[in-house]
Amino acid sequence: MEIIPLPELQIGERARVVSLNAAGPQRRRMLDLGLVPQAVIEALRKSPAGDPVAYRIRGAVIALRREEASLVMVTRI
Amino acid sequence: MSQTSCCQGTHAACTERFEIELQSPDDLVIALAGNPNTGKSTVFNALTGMNQHTGNWAGKTVGSAIGRFRHREHSFTLVDLPGTYSLLSQSADEQVARDFICFGNPHATLVVTDATNLERNLNLALQVMEVTDRVVVAVNLMDEAKRKGITIDLAGLQEQLGVPVIPLSARKGEGLPELKDMLLKVALGEVQPAPKLLPYSEEVERAVADLLPQVEPLVGGVLRPRWVALRLLDGDESVLAALEQYTLEPPRQIRSGEVVIPQ
Numbered sequence: 001m002e003i004i005p006l007p008e009l010q011i012g013e014r015a016r017v018v019s020l021n022a023a024g025p026q027r028r029r030m031l032d033l034g035l036v037p038q039a040v041i042e043a044l045r046k047s048p049a050g051d052p053v054a055y056r057i058r059g060a061v062i063a064l065r066r067e068e069a070s071l072v073m074v075t076r077i
Numbered sequence: 078m079s080q081t082s083c084c085q086g087t088h089a090a091c092t093e094r095f096e097i098e099l100q101s102p103d104d105l106v107i108a109l110a111g112n113p114n115t116g117k118s119t120v121f122n123a124l125t126g127m128n129q130h131t132g133n134w135a136g137k138t139v140g141s142a143i144g145r146f147r148h149r150e151h152s153f154t155l156v157d158l159p160g161t162y163s164l165l166s167q168s169a170d171e172q173v174a175r176d177f178i179c180f181g182n183p184h185a186t187l188v189v190t191d192a193t194n195l196e197r198n199l200n201l202a203l204q205v206m207e208v209t210d211r212v213v214v215a216v217n218l219m220d221e222a223k224r225k226g227i228t229i230d231l232a233g234l235q236e237q238l239g240v241p242v243i244p245l246s247a248r249k250g251e252g253l254p255e256l257k258d259m260l261l262k263v264a265l266g267e268v269q270p271a272p273k274l275l276p277y278s279e280e281v282e283r284a285v286a287d288l289l290p291q292v293e294p295l296v297g298g299v300l301r302p303r304w305v306a307l308r309l310l311d312g313d314e315s316v317l318a319a320l321e322q323y324t325l326e327p328p329r330q331i332r333s334g335e336v337v338i339p340q
Contacts, residue, residue: 025167029163032163058194059193
């Protein structure tokens with residue numbers, strides 16, 4: 001299964017979180033938002049400028065900037 | 078472990094520090110925590126009979142986010158904390174919520190969760206349970222869950238968490254009497270929740286065990302030493318700052334390196 005950074009996920013696609021390339025408070029923040037390994041994430045829509053992107057994570061819609069999303073490694077499902 | 082008071086006297090809630098006025102010293106203080114969009118404000122309004130309230134969380138006071146109610150001849154002061162996913166990230170909202178639960182010494186903390194989204198919501202509940210024993214979990218939006226075909230094993234949840242779990246449909250007022258009864262029992266110590274805490278990896282548990290004998294004498298009367306040890310391992314400086322702000326004894330031994338934190 002190919003592991004890709006989250007921004008490569010197209011709108012409407014779903015993926016499973018594999019790992020986070022973040023540390024410290026940023027990693028904590030991501031974990032608290034529900035981005036834990038095995039969590040399912042769906043790319044819902046882009047903002048007009050294409051960044052940030054809204055994702056559905058464990059039942060909540062959360063916008064992530066490309067900068068943050070690129071630290072989340074996922075596999076498409 | 079029962080949390081002892083950080084104020085003068087035995088069971089006083091430490092509300093002055095947060096600029097919360099009690100109507101009487103016998104008021105039972107309940108902290109209200111929950112993720113955003115769990116119907117926390119609906120629960121607040123349903124309990125206090127208020128139709129609206131605006132929280133003012135500027136700075137570190139919670140003065141305008143409180144409401145009151147009476148139940149079985151007892152007065153309650155309900156402190157509505159900002160909606161957060163966590164107590165551990167570094168946003169101002171989360172620090173306010175954390176500081177009140179840690180240092181406000183509420184008689185009980187009510188964690189409102191969303192029945193349609195329980196998995197996400199339990200993160201906060203588990204974090205609160207690491208800070209204090211006196212926790213009641215309300216599973217709100219039971220009506221909506223039912224509509225969506227979601228059933229929740231409430232007895233199983235209560236068994237796994239080790240704290241009282243009360244189903245609620247706050248919009249319809251369903252479950253409120255039972256919730257008030259449970260808050261009263263926990264606040265008075267008639268029910269003593271025994272949270273089942275998450276064990277961490279062997280490595281982390283070993284580091285916690287190493288730290289505990291050093292941390293315990295420093296914070297034992299105020300905070301749960303295990304929780305402080307975990308935050309030290311996290312490298313969470315803001316907990317030390319809060320300890321200095323809210324307690325008389327600054328954790329200078331921790332600052333000065335007398336407490337050796339395993340790397």
